[in-house]
Amino acid sequence: MRVLFLAAGLIMNSASPAPSGDGPQTTPSASSLAAQVGQLEKQLLEVKKEFKKQIQERHDSAEMDRLTREVTAKRISIGKALVALAKQNPKDASALKALVMAFPLLEKQPEQHEALALLNKHHTESAGVGDVAYILAFEEEGDHVPFATEIVKRNKHPEDQAKALLAIGMIHRRRLGQDSGTDEDRTRSLAEARKAFERLKSEYANLKTKGNRTYAERVDILLAGLANVANLRVGKQAPEIDGEDLDGRTFKLSDYRGKVVLLDYWAHW
Amino acid sequence: MFPHERSLVKKLEGKPFVLLGVNGDDDDPKVKEKNSKQQITWRSFKNSRPGKPSLADEWNIDAWPTLFLVDHHGIIRNRWEGSPGDKVIDEAIDQLLDEIGKTPAK
Numbered sequence: 001m002r003v004l005f006l007a008a009g010l011i012m013n014s015a016s017p018a019p020s021g022d023g024p025q026t027t028p029s030a031s032s033l034a035a036q037v038g039q040l041e042k043q044l045l046e047v048k049k050e051f052k053k054q055i056q057e058r059h060d061s062a063e064m065d066r067l068t069r070e071v072t073a074k075r076i077s078i079g080k081a082l083v084a085l086a087k088q089n090p091k092d093a094s095a096l097k098a099l100v101m102a103f104p105l106l107e108k109q110p111e112q113h114e115a116l117a118l119l120n121k122h123h124t125e126s127a128g129v130g131d132v133a134y135i136l137a138f139e140e141e142g143d144h145v146p147f148a149t150e151i152v153k154r155n156k157h158p159e160d161q162a163k164a165l166l167a168i169g170m171i172h173r174r175r176l177g178q179d180s181g182t183d184e185d186r187t188r189s190l191a192e193a194r195k196a197f198e199r200l201k202s203e204y205a206n207l208k209t210k211g212n213r214t215y216a217e218r219v220d221i222l223l224a225g226l227a228n229v230a231n232l233r234v235g236k237q238a239p240e241i242d243g244e245d246l247d248g249r250t251f252k253l254s255d256y257r258g259k260v261v262l263l264d265y266w267a268h269w
Numbered sequence: 270m271f272p273h274e275r276s277l278v279k280k281l282e283g284k285p286f287v288l289l290g291v292n293g294d295d296d297d298p299k300v301k302e303k304n305s306k307q308q309i310t311w312r313s314f315k316n317s318r319p320g321k322p323s324l325a326d327e328w329n330i331d332a333w334p335t336l337f338l339v340d341h342h343g344i345i346r347n348r349w350e351g352s353p354g355d356k357v358i359d360e361a362i363d364q365l366l367d368e369i370g371k372t373p374a375k
Contacts, residue, residue, distance in 0.1 A: 060272050061355050138331055170331070177329060179348075221326045229329050234348055238339045241324060243314035246292060246301055251312070254343065259285040260365045261339040262358070264274070265330050266313075267293035268303050 034094040036085050040078055041101060047074045072107075079105030083115050090118045096126050104135055116147070124150045130163030137167035137174070145171055162204040162215055169196030169222065176229045186230060197222050238263075271307050273355045277362070278311055285341065285369055286362060291316050291324050293333055340365050 051071045055064070082102035086095035099115045106112035116136075123129050124147070133151050136144035144167070151164035172193035176186050197219045205216035231239050241253035253261070278288055290313030294300040303309075317323045324330075331350065338347040338361050347361050 064272070173329060174331060221322050224322055225326050225329045228327060232328060232337075232345065232348070234345055236345055238337065238343050238345050239328070241291075241314060243291075243318055243324060245312050246304070246315060251314075253289070253339075256287050256289065257343050258341050259287050260341055260362060260369070261337075262277070262286070262288045262362065263291065263337040263339060264288065265291045265293065265316075265325060265328070265333055265335045267316075267333055268297065268300065268307075 033085060033089055033092055033098075037082065037094045037098045037101075040082055040085070040098070044075070044078050044101065044105070047071060047078070075105040076107075076109055079103075079109065079115075080111050083111045083118075086115070086118060091122045093126075096123050096128065099123070100128065100132050100135075103132060108141070116142075120147055120150070124154050125156065127157050127160060129155065130157070130160030130167075133160075133164040133167040134170075137170040158204060158207055162200060162207050165196055165200045165204070166215075166218075169193045169200065172196065173222070173226065173229060176226075177232055179234050190226065190230070193226060194223070197226070271309065273352075273358070274311070275308055277359070281362070281366075284366055286366060287311075289313065291328075293325060295323075338362065338365065341369050 051067065054067050079102040082098040083106070086092075086098040086102070089095055090099075095118070099119050102115050103112060103119075106115065119129065119132055129151055133144070133148040136142075136147065148164040148167045148171070152161050152168070155161055155164070169192075172189045175181065176189040176193060181189075200215050201219040201223075205214060207215050209215060209218050211218070228239055231237065238253060242250070243252075244250050253263070274288060288311040290309075290311060292300065292313040293316045294303075295315070295317040297303075314324055316325050321327075328335075334352060336347075336349045336352065336358070337345055338358075340346050346365060349358075352358070
């Protein structure tokens with residue numbers, strides 16, 4: 001089953017990024033492309049709304065699996081249509097928007113590679129492409145550091161540079177937490193993640209993230225979290241949790257030592 | 270997820286097992302109302318903590334849901350981003366419950 005909600009949506013509030021390209025594009029084909037992309041965007045919103053409504057109702061697991069398969073098929077078909085549109089005029093601003101929208105819909109589809117190749121070729125300098133780098137940071141397939149690095153190097157927009165840099169740090173952080181890989185790999189990933197976060201803090205400190213925090217604040221939290229990553233792997237002692245329950249009573253994870261604990265990071269949304 | 274979690278809690282009642290949540294609905298005043306509607310009876314930490322990093326930040330959570338299965342010694346034995354499916358979770362829990370009989374808690 002696919003991951004329902006990536007932290008990308010939670011932190012950056014960018015579940016449906018709609019970046020604009022560099023400068024207006026006013027050829028007739030561009031305006032019709034924009035209209036067609038706009039229609040698919042509406043369809044996608046409908047699919048999301050419907051799915052959200054359906055999962056609010058009570059379902060058993062089989063029913064949930066069926067709904068998930070259904071929504072995945074719809075997302076893939078919209079994603080493919082978006083890539084097909086973008087290919088008509090890949091440099092266009094609407095093509096960028098289409099590719100950004102299509103990317104997360106096309107999990108494990110060949111069109112996802114096409115979308116990425118087009119973005120890489122035509123849009124590392126476009127405004128809004130930082131959102132793609134950030135989404136890519138949470139993809140399991142492929143190495144997306146080179147794409148994000150290109151954006152940091154070539155893009156003139158501080159927002160995009162910062163998001164791409166954040167993406168680089170997140171990718172290394174994720175590698176650090178993975179169970180495969182040697183201690184040497186992890187040492188390197190930790191250093192790379194720290195380097196990206198430190199640079200973000202020194203060069204983009206006062207820039208706001210979409211969560212309306214500054215990058216300095218966001219990065220401080222990320223750096224603090226980095227200290228924990230190596231302990232969050234299979235085979236390690238779970239770090240202590242000291243918190244409050246929903247009624248405001250304090251308790252600890254270790255209160256349940258001696259029992260098997262399924263710890264579930266969950267939410268209603 | 271919720272139906273499976275409800276049935277897990279019921280099925281393993283009386284066994285040395287507990288389902289704990291970390292709830293990410295930080296700013297939602299209706300969370301408790303929603304819980305009772307969905308029959309969510311298990312205990313959850315609040316994700317956000319005043320004056321401290323949120324638990325999701327401290328645990329470097331990249332995706333919701335993320336699940337950790339912790340054994341009776343407090344060792345992380347599985348980590349899943351997104352549910353791996355009911356059967357995988359059930360079998361992993363059963364295996365750890367079996368281990369308890371063989372190696373008593375420290």
